[in-house]
Amino acid sequence: MSEARGNGIPPASLQDYELAGKVMLLGDSGVGKTCFLLQFKDGAFLSGTFIATVGIDFRNKVVAVDGVKVKLQIWDTAGQERFRSVTHAYYRDAQALLLLYDITSKMSFDNIRAWLTEIHEYAQKDVVIMLLGNKADVSSERMVRTEDGASLAREYGVPFMETSAKTGMNVELAFLAIARELKQRAMQLPDEPRFQIHDYIEAQQKRS
Numbered sequence: 001m002s003e004a005r006g007n008g009i010p011p012a013s014l015q016d017y018e019l020a021g022k023v024m025l026l027g028d029s030g031v032g033k034t035c036f037l038l039q040f041k042d043g044a045f046l047s048g049t050f051i052a053t054v055g056i057d058f059r060n061k062v063v064a065v066d067g068v069k070v071k072l073q074i075w076d077t078a079g080q081e082r083f084r085s086v087t088h089a090y091y092r093d094a095q096a097l098l099l100l101y102d103i104t105s106k107m108s109f110d111n112i113r114a115w116l117t118e119i120h121e122y123a124q125k126d127v128v129i130m131l132l133g134n135k136a137d138v139s140s141e142r143m144v145r146t147e148d149g150a151s152l153a154r155e156y157g158v159p160f161m162e163t164s165a166k167t168g169m170n171v172e173l174a175f176l177a178i179a180r181e182l183k184q185r186a187m188q189l190p191d192e193p194r195f196q197i198h199d200y201i202e203a204q205q206k207r208s
């Protein structure tokens with residue numbers, strides 16, 4: 001295919017999406033960010049040895065929202081403290097942040113407040129934030145109650161779900177809710193009721 005422009009970006013007519021948005025995965029090391037992304041992108045789960053992300057990496061996936069193709073560029077960040085200064089530089093460009101903790105790790109949950117402080121410092125004011133309690137499949141090792149996740153999310157006014165990158169529970173829903181919010185922000189019609197991400201998640205969870 002010949003490029004119409006010299007900058008490597010195909011003209012709009014050749015792009016296979018109508019809207020694009022940047023999403024970042026954040027949270028302590030080991031909470032499951034890489035697995036969460038791979039489950040969404042490839043429908044696969046990497047069990048076994050944990051290989052910590054070094055720096056930052058991204059994957060694209062196009063999803064359809066009411067017939068509109070939304071390209072999500074999803075950035076997987078390293079949770080380890082030593083990479084923080086690298087990842088801070090990427091916050092400003094992000095339209096949405098998925099903030100994960102591990103329901104089997106109280107510490108990863110306790111650190112969520114510090115993550116939210118960092119987000120407020122480095123991200124855009126109107127960034128979409130979602131709190132996710134991952135590894136919900138390992139209920140025998142649960143250290144964080146669902147109510148505690150929900151009440152922290154309420155305190156900060158962000159939507160919340162428990163998820164599993166292993167079984168796929170709520171993984172797609174989290175990204176679809178983000179895509180829907182981004183589409184609504186970009187294409188809201190004047191007389192259309194405002195999309196409520198909290199209500200959407202609640203309704204979809206009830207349905208499933």
Ligand SMILES: Nc1nc2c(ncn2[C@@H]2O[C@H](COP(=O)(O)OP(=O)(O)OP(=O)(O)O)[C@@H](O)[C@H]2O)c(=O)[nH]1
Nearest residue numbers: 029030031032033034035052053079135164165166
């Ligand atoms: N049971 C279960 N294990 C999970 C789940 N998600 C991730 N894991 C496991 O948790 C470990 C860490 O997962 P990663 O996805 O690499 O964690 P991360 O948050 O990307 O870690 P960093 O790259 O260091 O920030 C791996 O051994 C995974 O197999 C889940 O939903 N359920």
